[in-house]
Amino acid sequence: MKRQPIALLSFAVSIFASTQVLAQTETIEFGGLEWDVRAERAERVSHKGQSALAIEKGRLWADQANFGDGVISFKVAYPEHRAFIGMSWRDQGRINSEEFYFRPHLNNKPDSIQYTPVNNRNSAWQIFSDGNAIGPINHRYEDWNDVKIVVEGDRADIYFNSDMPVLHIPDLKNDLSAGGLVLRSANRTDDTTYFADLVIRALANGEGIVGTPKPAKPVPNGLIESWSVSSPFDEAIVDGHTWLPKINDLTWQDLTVETNGIANLSRLSNSRTDGNTVLVRKTLTAANSKTALLQFGFSDRVKLYLNGDLIYSGNDGYQTRDYRFLGLVGFHDTVGLKLKAGENELVAAVSETFGGWGWAGALVPDEDPSEP
Secondary structure, eight states, X not given: OOOOOOOOEEOOOOOOOOSSOOSEEEEEEETTEEEEEEEEEEEEEEETTEEEEEEEEEEEEEEEEEEOSEEEEEEEEOOSSSOEEEEEEEXXXXXXXXXXXXXXXXXXXXXXXXXXXXXXXXXOTTTOOSTTTEEOOOOOTTSOEXXXXXXXXXXXXXXXXXXXXXXXXXXXXXXXXXXXEEEEEEOSSOOOEEEEEEEEEOOOTTOOOOOOOOOOOOOOTTBOOEEEEEOOBOGGGTTTOSBOOOOTTOOEEEEEOOTTSOEEGGGTOXXXXXXXXXXXXXXXXXXXXXXXXXXXXXXXXXXXXXTTEEEEEEEOOTTSSSTTXXXXXXXXXXEEEEEOSEEEEEEEEEEOSSSOOEEEEEEOOOOOTTOO
């Protein structure tokens, strides 16, 4: 990855963000950067003896930061409540970035902290959920927590009240060399989050990545590594049919799966503005008529067609089964494909609400006919 120098900056700041409709838009000059504030509240305050910025339900964007490789450190204080607080770096046009956040309501849980790429403004936390994307942390409620992010090339280490990384990211998924910064927090209450002592600097001599990768989840044999993906459309077009309706004016692009075998469909489209459904297709060739097994996973909803006929429909959206159901994408489902001799068209209509627009498929290898 091409690296670019970063500006040396040192400043104190605190922020809070939400997915709710924001009540104000303004800019704040702070620490030598112009921050675009989209929040219900954003003001400089004194908190626990520190100069800080208090934010409620919003984001701060420093588009001009030009951060590539380097170190980001800050203090953050918050109460024990349901929230999602963190930072994005190498942000490109508020569309694509690398992001990490932590969950104050999940103290010492396996997913207390989360890394995800953001593509076309869509988060992908349901797609990336192994030990290289999530981990446990210990929160200090109502007190300052010390956070440090070390970024070098395609890797990052996250420190949280620790001398060693609590999360090592061995593969930053977006090929971004430098960009803006985003501080964020999201919750449904009026609790305030405070950030202070934000320092952005270059890597010192001898400083860099020290974390090591966790074992990745194995991908199944027979993984289909690339798919043809359509332009997006409204999910209503495919609802209520037992066959694949004809959809005019679609354009198609090839998409290679991620290292975990899952196609991140948000790389190609924004599900909230372009249309929330795409078709994902693959031509399967069989020498003879047979039934093959397809292992697959998806988010959030899918209708699966073989040669135009509906063979499966499912909904794995967040909390669709119970309040603890996360909708993480994996190869959890299997369906039989009655293939005819010659070419067969497998098509998945995949619809998204939020959290990760994903599709994955693998053909279970045929059993060896020489085996008993």
